[in-house]
Amino acid sequence: MPGPDPSPWRLSVAPMMAWTDRHCRHFHRLITRHTRLYTEMVTTGALVHGDVPKHLAHDADGERPTALQIGGSEPDEMAVAAKLAVQWGYDEINLNCGCPSERVQKGAFGACLMNEAALVRDGVKAMRDAVGDAIPVTVKHRIGIDRIERYEFVRDFIATVAEGGCTVFIVHARNAWLQGLSPKDNREIPPLRYDIVHRLKSEFPQFTIAINGGITANAQIDAELAAVDGVMVGRASYHDPVLMADWDARYWGQGTAPDLAGEAGDAWRLDIERRMVDYIRAQQAAHQLPWAWAATHILGLWNGRPGARAWRRVWSDHRLKGRPVDEVAAAALQARLAARPAASTVDEA
Structure with a gap:
């Protein structure tokens, strides 16, 4: 400390x-x-x-x-x-x-x-x-x-x-x-x-x-x-x-460390992701920023959690670069959740 x-x-x-x-x-x-x-x-x-x-x-x-x-x-x-x-x-x-x-x-x-x-x-x-x-x-x-x-x-x-x-x-x-x-x-x-x-x-x-x-x-x-x-x-x-x-x-010595395990950790990550999507949307409106320029920085956010690889695959898909960022975020969320039932009990890298 x-x-x-x-x-x-x-x-x-x-x-x-x-x-x-x-x-x-x-x-x-x-x-x-x-x-x-x-x-x-x-x-x-x-x-x-x-x-x-x-x-x-x-x-x-x-x-x-x-x-x-x-x-x-x-x-x-x-x-x-x-x-x-x-x-x-x-x-x-x-x-x-x-x-x-x-x-x-x-x-x-x-x-x-x-x-x-x-x-x-x-x-x-x-x-x-x-x-x-x-x-x-x-x-x-x-x-x-x-x-x-x-x-x-x-x-x-x-x-x-x-x-x-x-x-x-x-x-x-x-x-x-x-x-x-x-x-x-x-x-x-x-x-x-x-x-x-x-x-x-x-x-x-x-x-x-x-x-x-x-x-x-x-x-x-x-x-x-x-x-x-x-x-x-x-x-x-x-x-x-x-x-x-x-x-x-x-x-x-500021604030409280988040619980990063299990569902609590997933909720924390999802909140960070949504706030970043809000930022990207605002940057697009103000500066015509292509969402991929900013989204590339978040690709490690779900490392170690089930469905992380499927989530990264959506955010990295160059075919989606012309789609609205909210649509891409929704697709990434769906892909991550869909991959979870088939995920190993060992977290993905």
């Missing part, structure tokens, strides 16, 4: 490209009210030269607390992005120093910046100067890059970046390989080294240190919170969103 004043970074959902858009964040907010949510990474160039509303529009009241993650390497552009984060109602601006994709390497940002600690320091200072105390400026990074596995490398990176005014570091407990591994492999092949992150917290007790990488269960979260200030959960929260159902009560 949290203490009397848990860190704002006690628990968060990671920024994930092509996944944590505004519709995904709305869905997650239906499940957990207090967990910190992050946007997909938005490049500073897209904000300086592109369509700002397209990238930053969100429910500034309903989504909070929400952080804007940016990717970039020019301090002046970072400062512009930080000002925009304040203007658009975000609660934090976070600089990506951990993504190893070819795209970020071409732009010399993401994990490449771990080789440029002084530049990151200058970018952090530029953002801090731009926003003052309006919102915190934070950094998400790896523990090393390529074959650099010395603890001193990440320790010195943090010490240098902190000179710019950063006091919150979200540490993915793997190295980032800039050559030879795909982004997917970078999330799986480099070994997790939680001990490095724990050591960072011991050496920098004055800073907020949150850990990220490979955390998929509440028991892991509990264990890590004994060593660091916060835990960021990535793909587990997306593929199995019900994992988040008791986070408000468990980690924020």
Whole structure:
């Protein structure tokens, strides 16, 4: 259970490209009210030269607390992005120093910046100067890059970046390989080294240190919170969103955890689904949003319950994309209920 004043970074959902858009964040907010949510990474160039509303529009009241993650390497552009984060109602601006994709390497940002600690320091200072105390400026990074596995490398990176005014570091407990591994492999092949992150917290007790990488269960979260200030959960929260159902009560001391077993759990899931359908309908009316763009984020909602596979099959059926969302929801419900009598006593995966 949290203490009397848990860190704002006690628990968060990671920024994930092509996944944590505004519709995904709305869905997650239906499940957990207090967990910190992050946007997909938005490049500073897209904000300086592109369509700002397209990238930053969100429910500034309903989504909070929400952080804007940016990717970039020019301090002046970072400062512009930080000002925009304040203007658009975000609660934090976070600089990506951990993504190893070819795209970020071409732009010399993401994990490449771990080789440029002084530049990151200058970018952090530029953002801090731009926003003052309006919102915190934070950094998400790896523990090393390529074959650099010395603890001193990440320790010195943090010490240098902190000179710019950063006091919150979200540490993915793997190295980032800039050559030879795909982004997917970078999330799986480099070994997790939680001990490095724990050591960072011991050496920098004055800073907020949150850990990220490979955390998929509440028991892991509990264990890590004994060593660091916060835990960021990535793909587990997306593929199995019900994992988040008791986070408000468990980690924020707010509300009561729902009963997720049996009929009570089904009723809870159905309520979340119906509220998401209401949201999609409203988005369609206001913005002509195709329902499939938002519905793709809910496909893990019924994982582990009888009829889940039949339910997912309806929501994933491309032939239904032109049908009204209420009609698709009704068909998914019918398919799930029809599959239940034939379901094994073992829950479906």
